[in-house]
Amino acid sequence: MSKLIVKRSMLSRIIPAIGSLRERGLSGWLVIFGAAIVISIILMTLLAPWISPYDPTTKGVNVGAPLTPPNSKFPFGTNHLGQDMMSRVISGGGVMLQVAFLSVAICLAIGVPLGLFSSYMGGIFDRSVCLVMDSIYAFPGLILAIAIAAMLGRGVVNMALSIAVVYVPSYFRVVRSQVLSIKEMPYVEAARSIGAKSRTILFEYILPNVVPSIVVVATVNFADAILTAAGLTFVGLGVEVDIPDWGWDLANGRKLLPSGAWWVITFPGIFIILLALGFTLMGEGLSEILNPKLGE
C-alpha cells in the first residue's frame, strides 16, 4: 500500500518536472531525450526474458547456423556459436547497467561523505585526503581500473569496484568545491552563530546545495562506467562467459572480423553507444540547467 502512495507522489512530482524541463528549451530536451533512451534500454533489459525471440545463453547455442548475416529469421544475424544476435543484444545490457549503477552507488556512498567531511573539517586531514584524491584523479582511469580488476578478478562487483575507485575523486572534488564556497556564505554563518551542530549544518544546509552538482557528475559517471566496463571486458577482465553482454560480444567479435562478420559487433556496439549517449545527453542538459553557462 505504501509503495503505491510513494509511486503516486513520485509521479505527481515527476510530471510537472518534465513540464518545466520542456520550458527550458534545448537543455530540457536533452535531458528528456537522454532519459528516454536510458529508460527504454533499462526496460528492454528488464523485459528481456519475455521479449527476446531466442535464448541468448548457452541453451541458445546453435539455434541457427553459425555466422549467418542478418535475415528475416535472425534480424541481427548469428554469432559463431549460432546464437541469435538480437536476443543477445536485447539481454546484453544487464551487465553494463548493473556495473554502472553499482559503481555510482559506491561512489555516492564513499565520495560524497568523504568530500563533505574533509572539506568541512579542513586542516591537515583535508589536505592529505586532497592529495590522495588528486593523485588518483590524475591517473589514467582505464589503466587504474585494469590494475584493480586484474587483481580482484572477474565479475560485476569487481568491475564496479574498480570503476568506483577511479571515479570517487571526481565526486570528491565537486563536493569539496561546493562545500568550500557555501561554507562561507552568510546563512551558514548565521546558523552557526545560533549554535547549530556541525552535522546539522552539513546535512541540512550544505548538502542540499551540493546535490545538483552531484547529479551532474553522477550522469557523467554512468556514461563513463559503461564505456570503461566495455573496455575492461574487451581487455579480458569482464564477466564470465555465459552471461550475455555487449562488451563480450565486441571482444569476441574481434576474432571474427577478418571473415567479414560485421553484424556480430555492430549491433551490440550501437547499443553501447546509445546507452552511453543517453547518460551523456542527460548530463549535458542537466549541467546546463543547473549551472547555466554564459553565452551557451
Add this chain to the structure above:
Amino acid sequence: MTLRAYIISRILLTIPMIFILLTMVFIIMRVLPGDPVLLHFEKAEHPEAIEEMRQKLGLDKPLWAQYFDYLFGLLRGDLGKSMHDFSPVAEQIFSAFPATLELAIYSMIIAVSIGIFLGVEASKSYNQPKDHIIRIFGIVVYAIPIFFLGMIFQIIFAVNLCWLPVGGRTYPTMEPKGFTMPLSQPPGGFTTHLFLSCVAGLLVSILCLVAFKLKGKKITRKIFGILISVFLATWILWAWVGWYFISIGELHIATGLYTIDSLLEGNLYKFAEAIRYLILPSLTLGLVLSGVFIRLTRSNMFETLRLDFVTAAKARGLKEKTVIYGYALRNAFLPILTMMGLQFAALLAGAILTETTFSWPGLGRYIVERINFRDYTAIQGAVVFFGILVSIVSLVTDLLYAYLDPRIRL
C-alpha cells in the same frame, strides 16, 4: 605568486603525488586480496615452481621489505621482473614504448586539428544548424567505445575496401628484426605503382581546380599548369625513389618512431608504409579524443570573436582567415595547450584499447598481453611506468602554462 615560486612549489608537489601513486599501485598489486603468484599459476599444482618464482621475484620477503625493494628499485630504474620469463620488465617496456609514443603523437595531432577546425566552424555560425550538428558530433564521438570505432574502421577500410591494413605497424619485411629481406618490387609491381601515383596526382589536381572554381576565385592557366606539373613531378619522383630503394629491408631505428626513422633513412617508401599503418589507429583514437577539443575551441573562440579588437580587425577589411587564425586563435591557444596535457592521460588509456584492436605493438598491447599471461609483476611495472609518465607530462604542462600565461608571468 612569482614564476619561480610557482615552478618550485609545483615540482615539489609532484614528488608526494608520485609517491602516493607508487604506494597505491603497490597496495593494489600486492596488498589487495589476491596473491599475484598464486593467481599466476591458477592451480596450486607445483609448489616448487611457485616457491621458485617467489624467490626469484623477491615476493617471499615480508611486505614492508618488498615495499622498500620496490621503491629503491624504481630509483635505479628497475621495474621488476616478468613472471613469464624473468626478464627485466623495464627493458620490455622501453622497447614497446616508442610505438605507443608515435601513436599518441599522431592521434593528438589529429584530435587537436579536428577539434580546432570544427570548433572554429561552430563558433562562427553560432546557434545555427551547423553549430548544433558539430556540437552533437562532439558529444556522440566521445560516447563511442574506442575499440568499437576501430573495429568499424577495420571492417570498412581494411576488410571490405582493402585500402588500408587491418593491423600491425609495418610491412612485415620492414620490421626491424635483425635481418634484411630484399624485395625486387613493391607489392603489386612497380608499373602499377607508378600508374596509380600519377592517377592520384591528377585526381588531386582536378579536385583542387574544382574546389577553387566553386569558391568563385579565378585561377590563371599558368597557376593551374604549374600545379599539375608539380604534382606529377612529385609523384613520379616518389615512385622512382621507392624503386631505387625498393629493397624494403629492415628499418634502421634511430628514434623508435618509424615515421621519423624512415625519413632519416631517406626512404620515402618506408615512410609511406609507416604512415599507411598509422592512419586507422591514430584516426580512431584522434577522432574520439577530438570531442573535448571541439567543445573547448568552440567556447573559447565564441568569447574571443566577440572581443573588440576582432571586430576592429574585421572593420579594417582583413580576411576572415586572418582574423580567425591570426587574431582570435592566438588567444584560444593557451587553454588548448593545457587541455592537451590534461588529455594525455586519456590518450594513454585510449591507446590501450586502440593498440589491442589494431595489434599495434605498443605499451597498451603489452599490458593486455600480460593480463592474458597473468604476468602480474609486468602489469605492475607497466602501470607504474604509466603513472610516472602522466605525472611528468602534467608537471611539464603546468610549467609551460605558467610560463606562457602573461598573468602569472608578470
Add this chain to the structure above:
Amino acid sequence: MQKQLLTVENLTVEYWTKKGKVRAVDGVSFYLGKAETLGVVGESGSGKSTLGLSLIRLVPPPGRIVKGHVWLEGRDILKLREEEIRSIRGRKISFVFQDPMTSLNPVKKIGEHFVELIQTHEPKVSRKEALERAEQLLKDVGIQPERIDDYPHQLSGGMRQRVMIALAIALNPYVVVADEPTTALDVIVQAKILDLLKVVQSMYDTALIFITHDLSIAIERCDKILVMYAGQMVEHSNVRDMCRNPQHPYTQGLLKSIPNIELTEQKLEAIPGSPPDLLNPPNGCRFWPRCSYAMERCRKAEPQLIETETDHFVRCFLYEGMVE
C-alpha cells in the same frame, strides 16, 4: 545638389533575441556628401552605434539588417557578397571604435597593423613600402614615427586612438565612421583628437560620420546633425538650422541641457524619464512619455518624418501642418 557620396535609405536593423525582436535602428535615411561631417547624436540605446556598424555590415549577431539600402558609388552595400564588402571595409569606409584600449591587437606591433592592412587591400605593396607609408601616417596624426615598433600597450590611450585614426585613413577612404572616438579619453585629449579629425578630413577630403551622445560636440564640429531616439531619427538638418530652430522636443531638451560656461546662474535642465525598453516600445510616438508637449494623438499614432524646411526633417505631430 552636389553629388552624394553615401546615401542611406530606410535602414532598419533588428536584434532577434530569445525574448523577442528589438528594433535597434528603425528606418533611418540620410545623405552624405564629399568631405561632409554628419553628427549622429543620441542617448545610449538610441541605436547610433548599431547604425554605424550596419554601414559596414558588422552588426553582431543576433542582429540583422532587415530593411533598407546603403548606396555607395552606385551600389547597394547591403546586397554585396561577403568578399566584396570585405574589400570596402577599411578601404572605402573605415571605422574608428570607441575604446582604443581594446581595439588594437595586443600581440602585434603598431607597424604590423599597418602592413597587414595595406597588404590585405593592396597585395602588390611591399613590406618596406607599407612601413614607409605607416611612418608617414603616424606623422600625419602627430605620433613620432619611431613608435612604429611599439606594442599597443606601450602607448597611451590618446596615442592609441590616433593610431586607430591613422589606420582608418591609411587607404584614403571616402567615409570614416567614428563611434564615440573621444568618450574613453580625458577632456584635453578629446579636443586634440577632434582637431586631428578635422585636419585629416581637410587633408584627405574624407567624409565623416561622427557618432556621439554629446550634442555640444556635434554642433561644434559637424555640418549636419541627425538626432536619434529609440532607434528612430527624430530630427535631421544642418547645424545652423538645428541651432536656430530646433523643432523636436527631444532636440530642444538636449540643447537646454548643455551647460553654458558664460552664464553665471544656470539651471541644468534634464529631460525627465528614461529611454524606453525596445522590446516593448510605447504605443504611438516613442518619445511621448517624456515629452512636455505630448498630445492625445501622440499616444496612439506614430508620427512620420516630415520635411518642414529645406533639408530639415522632423518626426513630430506638432509640425503636421507645416509641410513646405
